[in-house]
Amino acid sequence: MNKFNVLDLWYSSPLVTLVVTGLVLLVLEGFRRKSQRMAFGVSAAGIIIAIGLTIVTYGENQPAFNNTFLQGTFGSFFSFVFLAAGLLSLILSREYLERLNIHRTEYYALVIFAIVGMMLMASAIDLVVLFLGVELMSLCLYVLAGFMRTRVTSNESALKYFLLGAFVTGFLLYGIALLYGTTGTTNLVTIGKNFEAYSGNAVFLLGVGMVMMGLSFKIAAAPFHLWAPDVYEGAPTSVTGFMSTAAKAAAFAAFITVFLRTFEFAGTKVSEILAILAAVSMMIGNIAAIAQNNVKRMLAYSSVAHAGYMLTGIAAGNEEGQIGIMFYLAAYVFMNLGAFSIVSLVEGQNDTRLSFDDYSGLSKQQPLLAALMSVFMFSLAGIPPLAGFFGKYYVFLAAVKADLTWLAILGVLTSLISVYYYLRLVVLMYFRDGEAQVAAKPSLGTIVAISLAAFLVLQLGLYPSLVVNIARGGF
Amino acid sequence: MLESYIPIFMMLGAAALFGLVMVKLNEWLGPRRPSAEKLSTYESGMEPVRTARERFSIKFYMVAVLFIIFDIEVVFLYPWAVAFNELGMMGFVTMFVFILILLVGYFYVWRKGALEWD
Amino acid sequence: MIELESYLLLSAITFVIGVIGVLTRRNAIIVFMSIELMLNSVNLTLVAFSAFLGDPTGQMLVFFVMTVAAAEAAVGLAIIIALFRNKQTLNIDEINILKW
Numbered sequence: 001m002n003k004f005n006v007l008d009l010w011y012s013s014p015l016v017t018l019v020v021t022g023l024v025l026l027v028l029e030g031f032r033r034k035s036q037r038m039a040f041g042v043s044a045a046g047i048i049i050a051i052g053l054t055i056v057t058y059g060e061n062q063p064a065f066n067n068t069f070l071q072g073t074f075g076s077f078f079s080f081v082f083l084a085a086g087l088l089s090l091i092l093s094r095e096y097l098e099r100l101n102i103h104r105t106e107y108y109a110l111v112i113f114a115i116v117g118m119m120l121m122a123s124a125i126d127l128v129v130l131f132l133g134v135e136l137m138s139l140c141l142y143v144l145a146g147f148m149r150t151r152v153t154s155n156e157s158a159l160k161y162f163l164l165g166a167f168v169t170g171f172l173l174y175g176i177a178l179l180y181g182t183t184g185t186t187n188l189v190t191i192g193k194n195f196e197a198y199s200g201n202a203v204f205l206l207g208v209g210m211v212m213m214g215l216s217f218k219i220a221a222a223p224f225h226l227w228a229p230d231v232y233e234g235a236p237t238s239v240t241g242f243m244s245t246a247a248k249a250a251a252f253a254a255f256i257t258v259f260l261r262t263f264e265f266a267g268t269k270v271s272e273i274l275a276i277l278a279a280v281s282m283m284i285g286n287i288a289a290i291a292q293n294n295v296k297r298m299l300a301y302s303s304v305a306h307a308g309y310m311l312t313g314i315a316a317g318n319e320e321g322q323i324g325i326m327f328y329l330a331a332y333v334f335m336n337l338g339a340f341s342i343v344s345l346v347e348g349q350n351d352t353r354l355s356f357d358d359y360s361g362l363s364k365q366q367p368l369l370a371a372l373m374s375v376f377m378f379s380l381a382g383i384p385p386l387a388g389f390f391g392k393y394y395v396f397l398a399a400v401k402a403d404l405t406w407l408a409i410l411g412v413l414t415s416l417i418s419v420y421y422y423l424r425l426v427v428l429m430y431f432r433d434g435e436a437q438v439a440a441k442p443s444l445g446t447i448v449a450i451s452l453a454a455f456l457v458l459q460l461g462l463y464p465s466l467v468v469n470i471a472r473g474g475f
Numbered sequence: 476m477l478e479s480y481i482p483i484f485m486m487l488g489a490a491a492l493f494g495l496v497m498v499k500l501n502e503w504l505g506p507r508r509p510s511a512e513k514l515s516t517y518e519s520g521m522e523p524v525r526t527a528r529e530r531f532s533i534k535f536y537m538v539a540v541l542f543i544i545f546d547i548e549v550v551f552l553y554p555w556a557v558a559f560n561e562l563g564m565m566g567f568v569t570m571f572v573f574i575l576i577l578l579v580g581y582f583y584v585w586r587k588g589a590l591e592w593d
Numbered sequence: 594m595i596e597l598e599s600y601l602l603l604s605a606i607t608f609v610i611g612v613i614g615v616l617t618r619r620n621a622i623i624v625f626m627s628i629e630l631m632l633n634s635v636n637l638t639l640v641a642f643s644a645f646l647g648d649p650t651g652q653m654l655v656f657f658v659m660t661v662a663a664a665e666a667a668v669g670l671a672i673i674i675a676l677f678r679n680k681q682t683l684n685i686d687e688i689n690i691l692k693w
Contacts, residue, residue: 023579030586128654135661139668146672155676156688162672163624163685166665167615170631173658174608177635177651181601181642186650536674540667547663550656 008064011071013057014050014079015119021046022112029105039105040094043112047087054079067187068126074261075123077326077471078253082118085246085333086111091449092341093238099440100236100349102148110147111242114140118250122257127176127186130254134172134218137250138165141243145235153351157234164217164227172214178207192262199268208270211258218251221277221311222284225304229288232300237347240296241340244303245333252310252329256322259314266317266402274315275407281308282414289421294354295343298421299336302380305418306332309411313395316402324394326471331379331387331460338453339376341446342369345438353439359425360434368447369438370429375454379461381422382415387460394468537589548577600641607634621673621683625666632662 009016024042028035059073071079090111097103113136120133142165146158176186182204183191191198198204213224220228232240265271285305292298310328313321346362347353363370379386392415396408429436442450460467516523555562555570562569584590607630614627636655643651677683 019576023576026579026583030583128650128657131654132657132661135664139664142668142672146675149675150679152676152679155672155679158672159621159676159685159688162669163615163621163628166625166628166669167631169665170608170611170628170635173632173635174638176654177638177642180639180651180654181646184646184648186654533674536670540670543663544667547660550659554653554656 005064007062008069011057011060011062011064012069012123013053014083015116015123017046017050017053018112018116018119021050022109022116025105025109025112029109035105036103036108039108040090043090043108044087046112047083047090047115051080051083051087054083063125063189065129067189068129069120069123070125071123073471074253074257075119078122078249079119081249081330081333082115082122082246085242085249085337086115088334088337088449088453089238089242089246089341092241092337092344092446095440095443095446096236096238096344096347100148102236107144107147110140110144114144114242115246118246118253121250122253124254124257125188127179127188130188130257131173131176133250134214134254135169137247138169138218141239141247144239145231145243147239148236151350153234154236155234157231160227161231161235168214168217168224171210175207175210175212175214178203178210182207188257188262192264195262195264199263199265205270208263209273212270212273215251215255215258216277219248219255219307219310220300220304221307222281222304225281225284225307228304229297229300232303233294233296237296237340237344240299241337241344244299244340245336248303248307249329249333252325255314256325260317260322264317271315271317271402274311275404278308278311278315279407279410281305281311282411283308286414286417289418292421293356295356295359295425296340296354298356298425299339299343302418302421303336305414306336306380308414309392309395312399312404312407312411315407316395316398316404318398318402320401321395321398323468323471324391324398327394327460327464327467328391330467330471331391331457334453334456334460335376335379335386335388338372338450338457339380341450341453342373342376345369345440345442345446346436348439356425356428357434359436360428360432362429362434362436365437369442369450372450372454373429374426375457377422377426379457381419383419385461387457387464390461390464394464534592541584541589545577545581597641597645601638604634604637604641607631607637619684619686621676621685621688624685625669625673629662629666632658 021043024046025039028038028042054076057071058076060071060076061073063070090108093107094103097107117133117136117138117140120129120136122133124130124133142158142162145161146154148154179191180186182198182201183194185191217224217227232244235243259265259274263270265274282305285301285303285308289298289301289305292301306328310325310332313325313328315321343354346358359373362373375386379388382388382392384390392411396411399405399408399411428434551573552570555566559566611627611629611631611634614630615624618624618627636658639651639655639658643649643655673683676688680688682688
């Protein structure tokens with residue numbers, strides 16, 4: 001039996017830091033009302049320390065906690081993405097929350113604990129820890145989606161997310177139980193070593209299918225995407241931004257851990273199913289997005305489409321696919337977070353000013369914001385030389401290498417469709433006269449944070465090898 | 476396989492028969508003098524006040540939710556207590572941390588006033 | 594001695610009952626109870642496998658599932674109450690401001 005090792009705490013130090021931060025926030029809220037301003041400082045400090053520790057422990061390849069937790073390059077990379085997304089989203093959501101009167105310490109605590117869950121998902125090498133990570137993240141997100149207690153849309157969004165999420169959790173768990181039953185262990189490394197022995201077992205494949213279903217729900221891939229548009233629309237916009245970026249990245253981390261690092265399904269029926277999921281997501285996401293008139297819903301369907309592009313990399317099942325998804329996610333986090341933050345700036349009270357028309361003529365009143373929004377839209381559409389283009393380029397290249405050329409072609413074609421609805425917003429902002437205005441003047445900090453996100457999108461597009469090398473394991 | 480169930484079915488049959496016989500015997504032998512008092516709902520000796528089909532105060536809900544959360548955490552204490560001797564000092568410290576985290580939650584709930592009845 | 598298959602069959606049946614409950618019932622609370630049924634049937638599978646394999650991991654996972662289910666119950670009930678306060682209904686067909 002393995003004994004507990006104090007070094008384990010060092011390997012998981014970013015995680016421990018965040019847990020402590022979350023607990024401090026709860027105590028803080030217990031001691032004094034109106035602790036929101038302090039809460040922001042505490043959580044930002046906690047996240048920054050955690051980022052520092054992630055850099056120091058980067059790629060620490062020692063399994064910890066009885067072989068259930070492995071930081072590694074993979075875990076470190078994703079921890080970095082989650083922490084950066086969390087920090088950026090906290091900075092960007094503060095004013096929005098104040099404006100909507102839901103600025104509470106609990107918001108910060110929930111975001112912090114959600115990040116803890118995400119990091120567990122990315123660093124898990126055991127199905128038990130993976131499951132706990134998924135649940136910790138999901139529970140926090142359910143509450144965050146319904147954070148605006150007095151608004152019916154927010155309630156509805158939370159209820160739908162919760163009921164469907166819990167339903168799918170049942171399937172994920174049943175899948176895990178079947179995998180455990182056929183392999184006799186929950187350790188993914190052990191399962192991966194003996195993969196050949198199980199790959200023909202029907203019960204094992206049933207378990208794989210159920211786990212695939214559970215994780216497809218979390219990444220919002222069609223046909224398990226039905227919750228996404230409603231939940232994204234009803235949740236407070238700052239939460240939607242966080243949910244659609246960090247949570248998607250976490251779900252993909254779990255997906256990669258199970259389907260690329262553990263199982264070797266490349267070229268089998270399972271990878272065909274994954275390819276079909278990817279194809280369906282790309283088509284449904286992009287076609288449904290055209291018909292939307294609400295910007296949040298449009299971005300929700302676009303996130304379904306992006307899940308499809310990224311799934312292409314998993315269907316390819318090769319190293320390039322994994323690196324491609326990791327790059328794509330890093331880029332996606334910044335571009336989508338930026339886009340949602342601008343949506344949250346334009347949004348008025350009670351779900352107003354969310355339609356496309358509310359953006360017409362924005363460039364006249366807010367030239368900087370319109371320019372930034374255009375950068376994010378161009379990047380989401382995958383127009384070079386922005387980061388979104390290289391994300392797609394890498395995953396499609398991986399698909400071609402894995403003899404899935406049809407999927408890559410479909411991806412390019414559906415990307416062309418997506419250009420229409422992304423550019424529609426840009427056209428409205430620049431070439432249409434209108435009274436578009438932001439709900440409240442954004443502070444300097446917000447502007448700087450959004451600009452930073454846009455800068456990163458540009459930077460990742462100009463020097464994609466930077467992130468690719470980090471994902472590969474070197475600096 | 477199926478034969479092993481036969482004793483269970485026999486047991487079920489005997490139990491059903493015994494119960495039925497006892498109830499019928501009671502009905503047949505016992506005296507029947509109903510009164511309003513006897514026919515009313517049994518409430519552990521208290522007099523029933525109103526119908527039970529009512530909305531409850533939200534306070535009960537708060538208590539119930541807190542009870543679920545803190546009650547279920549005890550589930551971890553049982554295996555820990557059973558294996559306490561083998562786990563040694565490290566097990567003790569780990570559980571201490573676990574309880575500490577629970578206490579933070581309790582502290583939060585308490586300070587937020589969720590435990591106050593009024 | 595009852596065989597492993599019997600336990601697995603029982604848990605598969607209860608799981609399917611839970612799934613059908615989620616798909617057909619319209620009251621949010623009952624949908625939620627069906628989800629709990631699904632989770633508990635998984636627990637049965639895990640305990641059966643654990644006993645069959647002579648490996649305690651499955652039983653340990655059951656403890657985690659129980660706590661997660663409790664946390665889910667707390668969060669879920671809170672969400673349902675919040676919605677009921679604003680909307681006075683628990684029928685999920687009437688919860689339709691956001692189009693499916």
